[in-house]
Amino acid sequence: MTPSIIIADDHPLMLRGMSDFLTSKGFDIVGSAQDGNAAYNLIVKLKPEIAILDIRMPHKTGLEIAEACKKNNLPTKVILITFDKEEELFDQAKAFNVYGYILKEFAVEEIETCISHVIKGEPYFSEEIASYLNINNHSQRPKNLDxxxxxxxxxxxxxxxxxxxxxxxxxxxxxxxTVDKHRSNAINKLELDDKPTSLGIWANNHKTFL
Incomplete structure (x- = not known):
């Protein structure tokens, strides 16, 4: 089954182009919006599996929508599309559990690949942004995390x-x-060294997947 998707971008041509492209590829586009408030309202109402959002929109940015989704435990996985390469914005995206981060100039080339990863719970970042920020763009979740x-x-x-x-x-x-018991179980399942710092180091290196 194809995932249900909403798309939001304040540039009508970009919005129409992305919607038409994904529809032609067989994806289920259940809604679209041209500003952040409308996009968030669609997420709340329709609860799509994926929301593809421009990072900069009137009323609510893509980051603010992602933050609200995380705060309110909404199940929608957010993919951000942006021209920005600033590390600070990328760090905020990771903190808000954003699953995809794609540069606009490569959006058409990468969006299908991004969706295929995200729907499986695998974060995906544009290769250029991953290289620019020196990020290991894993295509698979860490061993034994599941x-x-x-x-x-x-x-x-x-x-x-x-x-x-x-x-x-x-x-x-x-x-x-109880906390220490869960920590010990996690260390064993993740096959980490039984050292006081091992879980902390592993967790910090794999925040994107948590």
């Missing part, structure tokens, strides 16, 4: 935020002993 339980994955995400076991215990209202 073996983690929801609780273990939640712990690993918090470890990636440099939180201590005490911080995590307080935030999740569980005991430190």
């Amino acid at each position: 073996l983690l339980t929801k609780s273990e994955l939640k712990i690993v995400k918090l470890v990636a935020e440099n939180k201590t076991s005490q911080d995590i215990a307080n935030e999740l209202s569980i005991s430190i002993r």
Whole structure:
């Protein structure tokens, strides 16, 4: 089955071109918008599997929409299309769980590949932006990540935020002993060295996939 998709761009020609191109390739375009508020409203209403968003739009930017989706636990995976190569914007995109980051000049060439990765839960970044920012543009999730339980994955995400076991215990209202048990299980499943710093180093190096 093809994923349901909405597209948002404040440039009508870009919006129409992307919509027509993806429709011709058999993708299910369920909605489109020319500003950020309209795009976010479509995401809330339609809950598409993927939202392809211009990073700079009136009323709400693509980043602000991604932040709102993360805050409100919306299931839609966000792909940003942009001319920007600034590392700060890319770091914000990763922090807001953006799955795809494509440069506009390569959008048509890369969007199909990007969608095919994103629908499988695999982040994808334009090769040029990956090279420019010295990012390892993995096409596969890290080994054994899918073996983690929801609780273990939640712990690993918090470890990636440099939180201590005490911080995590307080935030999740569980005991430190439970936190340490989940950490130990994650270390074993990810086949990491049994060292105090091993999980923290791994989590920080793989934030994109968490």
